Amino acid sequence: MNLLSISSSPHIRSNITTRNIMLYVCAALFPSAIVGMAYYGWWQIGLLLVIGVLTAVLSEAILQKILHIPYSYLDGSAALTGLLLVLTISPMSPWWMPLIGSFVAILSKQVFGGMGQNPFNPALIGRATLLLSFPIESTQWVSPFTHLTTATPLNLYKMANFGIEGLNQVIASLGGTLQLTYRSLLLGLRGGSIGEICLPAMLVGFLFLLFTKVVSWRITCSYLITVIVLSLLFKLDVVVMLLSGGIVFGAFFMATDYVTSPLLPKNQLIFGFGVGFMNMVIRRFSGMPEGTTFAVLIMNIITPLLDQSIKKPVGFSKEVKQS
Amino acid sequence: MSKTFFPGGIHLKDNKECTRDLPIELFKDPEVAVILMSQHLGKPAKPIVQAGDKVKIGQLIGEAQGDFSSNIHASISGEVIKVTPASHPVSIEDMAVTIQNDHQSEWYQVLNTKKENVLFSREELLEIIKKNGIVGMGGATFPTHIKLNPKNPVDTLIINGAECEPFLTCDFRLMMEQSDALLNGIKVILKILPVKQVIIGIEENKKEAIKQLKSLIEKTDFSAQVRVETLKEKYPQGAEKNLIFALTKRTVQIGKLPFDIGVVVQNVATVIAIFEAVYFKKPLIDRVLTVTGYGIKEPKNLRVKIGTPVQELITFCQGNTENPGKVIFGGPMMGIAIRSLETPIMKGTSGVLVLNGNIPYQENQCIRCGKCVENCPAGLMPVKITESAKIGEYVQYEKLFVSSCIECGVCSYNCPAAIPLLNYIRLAKAELMKRRNQK
Ligand code: SF4
Ligand code: SF4
Numbered sequence: 001m002n003l004l005s006i007s008s009s010p011h012i013r014s015n016i017t018t019r020n021i022m023l024y025v026c027a028a029l030f031p032s033a034i035v036g037m038a039y040y041g042w043w044q045i046g047l048l049l050v051i052g053v054l055t056a057v058l059s060e061a062i063l064q065k066i067l068h069i070p071y072s073y074l075d076g077s078a079a080l081t082g083l084l085l086v087l088t089i090s091p092m093s094p095w096w097m098p099l100i101g102s103f104v105a106i107l108s109k110q111v112f113g114g115m116g117q118n119p120f121n122p123a124l125i126g127r128a129t130l131l132l133s134f135p136i137e138s139t140q141w142v143s144p145f146t147h148l149t150t151a152t153p154l155n156l157y158k159m160a161n162f163g164i165e166g167l168n169q170v171i172a173s174l175g176g177t178l179q180l181t182y183r184s185l186l187l188g189l190r191g192g193s194i195g196e197i198c199l200p201a202m203l204v205g206f207l208f209l210l211f212t213k214v215v216s217w218r219i220t221c222s223y224l225i226t227v228i229v230l231s232l233l234f235k236l237d238v239v240v241m242l243l244s245g246g247i248v249f250g251a252f253f254m255a256t257d258y259v260t261s262p263l264l265p266k267n268q269l270i271f272g273f274g275v276g277f278m279n280m281v282i283r284r285f286s287g288m289p290e291g292t293t294f295a296v297l298i299m300n301i302i303t304p305l306l307d308q309s310i311k312k313p314v315g316f317s318k319e320v321k322q323s
Numbered sequence: 324m325s326k327t328f329f330p331g332g333i334h335l336k337d338n339k340e341c342t343r344d345l346p347i348e349l350f351k352d353p354e355v356a357v358i359l360m361s362q363h364l365g366k367p368a369k370p371i372v373q374a375g376d377k378v379k380i381g382q383l384i385g386e387a388q389g390d391f392s393s394n395i396h397a398s399i400s401g402e403v404i405k406v407t408p409a410s411h412p413v414s415i416e417d418m419a420v421t422i423q424n425d426h427q428s429e430w431y432q433v434l435n436t437k438k439e440n441v442l443f444s445r446e447e448l449l450e451i452i453k454k455n456g457i458v459g460m461g462g463a464t465f466p467t468h469i470k471l472n473p474k475n476p477v478d479t480l481i482i483n484g485a486e487c488e489p490f491l492t493c494d495f496r497l498m499m500e501q502s503d504a505l506l507n508g509i510k511v512i513l514k515i516l517p518v519k520q521v522i523i524g525i526e527e528n529k530k531e532a533i534k535q536l537k538s539l540i541e542k543t544d545f546s547a548q549v550r551v552e553t554l555k556e557k558y559p560q561g562a563e564k565n566l567i568f569a570l571t572k573r574t575v576q577i578g579k580l581p582f583d584i585g586v587v588v589q590n591v592a593t594v595i596a597i598f599e600a601v602y603f604k605k606p607l608i609d610r611v612l613t614v615t616g617y618g619i620k621e622p623k624n625l626r627v628k629i630g631t632p633v634q635e636l637i638t639f640c641q642g643n644t645e646n647p648g649k650v651i652f653g654g655p656m657m658g659i660a661i662r663s664l665e666t667p668i669m670k671g672t673s674g675v676l677v678l679n680g681n682i683p684y685q686e687n688q689c690i691r692c693g694k695c696v697e698n699c700p701a702g703l704m705p706v707k708i709t710e711s712a713k714i715g716e717y718v719q720y721e722k723l724f725v726s727s728c729i730e731c732g733v734c735s736y737n738c739p740a741a742i743p744l745l746n747y748i749r750l751a752k753a754e755l756m757k758r759r760n761q762k
Contacts, residue, residue, distance in 0.1 A: 004647065005660075009745070010657070010736045014333075016739045017739050017741065018690055075687070115690060116688040116690050258693070259690060263691060265697075310722060312702065313577065314564070
């Protein structure tokens with residue numbers, strides 16, 4: 001008897017794959033990368049991007065070989081990590097910064113067993129390492145186009161301890177009236193990391209991810225709402241708070257990382273709130289001007305805890321549990 | 324507004340266009356019919372014929388073993404050539420009666436042709452349904468006489484015309500071509516179960532059927548009681564619990580059955596079979612199914628005798644029988660892949676699907692995207708069950724409500740990492756069963 005091949009159901013599969021998802025996120029970062037290059041120089045930024053992405057993919061391949069993890073370095077996740085890393089560093093970074101950053105990022109993922117096992121957002125581990133190891137190179141901020149050294153609006157604001165004086169400094173640094181300040185902040189005409197400056201570019205990418213259902217709105221929304229509420233509570237300028245520093249980039253692309261954020265919708269809201277809260281606490285009370293990186297990393301620690309909770313299935317009732 | 328269930332569910336490409344407009348064709352009686360004794364949930368029937376016996380169409384050849392079983396009838400006339408095990412889609416091999424066709428096409432009983440005389444009592448009707456071996460034809464094959472005799476009073480009858488599996492169109496064709504039979508079947512059920520409301524649930528991709536049934540119901544004398552509801556096109560809309568929720572907003576509690584909340588669900592094809600049994604005295608000896616899939620050149624909707632080897636259908640529809648890839652009884656999401664082309668059509672076979680080869684399940688690492696959790700219509704966490712099943716951590720199974728899984732396949736279908744989640748869940752289920760039985 002001629003036997004047929006069998007398998008259990010389902011017998012069809014959707015065409016969603018890990019690689020598709022990673023490529024979608026890369027595509028979503030594309031506008032921000034382009035704006036970064038346009039603002040800070042095509043060659044300079046382009047080179048950093050290439051180094052960052054290539055290093056990430058190569059380190060993944062090498063580490064997978066050494067650690068005997070099945071090869072998956074071409075599934076797009078390493079490239080994405082590299083891309084994310086470069087977009088969060090200073091535009092004046094020397095070429096070896098993305099090299100080190102990407103390597104550390106991938107290392108932090110692979111030592112835990114690779115894809116899906118890493119507790120921390122790899123790109124942010126890379127960035128944090130650079131920030132702590134090379135504080136000077138990591139915080140060289142320049143204005144777009146002119147490349148004149150400047151402080152980030154957040155720095156200025158913080159140095160004046162968030163007083164009105166600080167706000168005036170911000171206004172002065174961006175060119176005059178309050179109106180103009182908001183416009184400049186919106187367009188990203190200020191000092192900051194390569195990818196985090198231009199809201200419209202990030203928004204286009206994020207909406208694309210929402211529309212294609214790659215990410216859900218929950219983490220991002222609860223994060224941003226927490227930031228807004230706390231800014232009002234601390235009596236800070238909400239627009240400056242949102243549009244300077246890396247909050248929006250973090251809320252769109254960092255906190256939403258699948259692996260390091262919780263599974264259940266309810267917990268995603270809690271997670272978003274936690275990141276927002278930590279972020280604002282760091283900004284307001286710590287010695288550092290910016291806190292997105294560490295806020296996300298801190299909440300990454302909590303994720304496994306949040307993931308302990310079990311969803312109640314349809315038709316669940318107390319009686320059932322007892323029986 | 325079309326109704327739907329939540330949480331979970333996904334939209335599938337329905338792939339129904341190649342057969343939805345093709346009228347049901349009568350497939351010729353097979354040369355040899357292999358009639359399995361286990362075509363239903365419950366105990367297999369016991370063969371009551373021997374090799375050499377002459378049988379006629381509709382003659383009882385397998386006797387139900389107890390109440391939770393079902394009668395089996397000859398689907399063709401001829402000589403019994405053997406009573407031996409044959410290919411079975413689930414249990415690999417099972418007892419079957421093989422009949423050689425004598426092409427006399429003689430019936431065992433005189434069929435009724437008049438429609439009027441259905442003045443049976445409730446008990447008589449149930450007996451007719453039982454005697455004629457009617458079982459749920461949507462795939463579950465639950466004996467119908469039991470389902471229509473619930474322990475609790477019910478107030479709602481749901482007719483399942485969702486047909487949410489991609490590719491299949493047989494229920495749609497039945498609703499289009501045999502709407503009278505469907506409505507009369509509902510009348511019969513109403514005599515058995517005097518419910519307050521009858522809801523026919525149909526997915527919105529079958530607009531013609533919705534329209535036609537609506538206008539026909541208006542002309543009947545029970546139009547106040549029966550209504551058609553449009554369902555959103557979302558898989559698994561036709562799964563019993565989801566359908567009940569979509570149409571009545573009632574939830575079947577874990578461990579309970581639909582009749583506990585006053586609902587009975589019947590599939591379209593079953594209702595028509597009930598009608599034929601009651602009005603014509605016709606046992607369940609044939610059924611309508613869709614032969615389709617990428618490996619079939621001329622997909623069709625066919626009325627086929629039970630016991631027809633699937634090979635004949637594939638040949639008839641210009642499919643490749645040399646190297647067919649994968650052949651599935653039922654739909655692509657919940658159907659069963661069969662091992663041999665000699666496997667015969669059964670009462671619950673709603674489709675024959677020929678797919679070219681296997682889908683590549685190159686299992687990658689879970690990226691914790693949460694899609695499986697979000698899409699599970701039973702509200703489970705497939706990723707967690709899988710994690711526990713991989714390391715055999717069975718104490719977790721119960722906490723994760725493994726037994727609530729309806730095996731719809733959504734989690735495996737949509738996992739970006741191509742993890743066959745449902746396979747792991749089945750492992751967990753089986754293990755849980757085993758341990759419970761040991762206790
Ligand atoms: S859908 Fe697949 S990859 Fe996503 S969480 Fe579930 S098991 Fe993991
Ligand atoms: S197969 Fe089971 S676990 Fe998977 S989605 Fe369906 S009900 Fe949920």
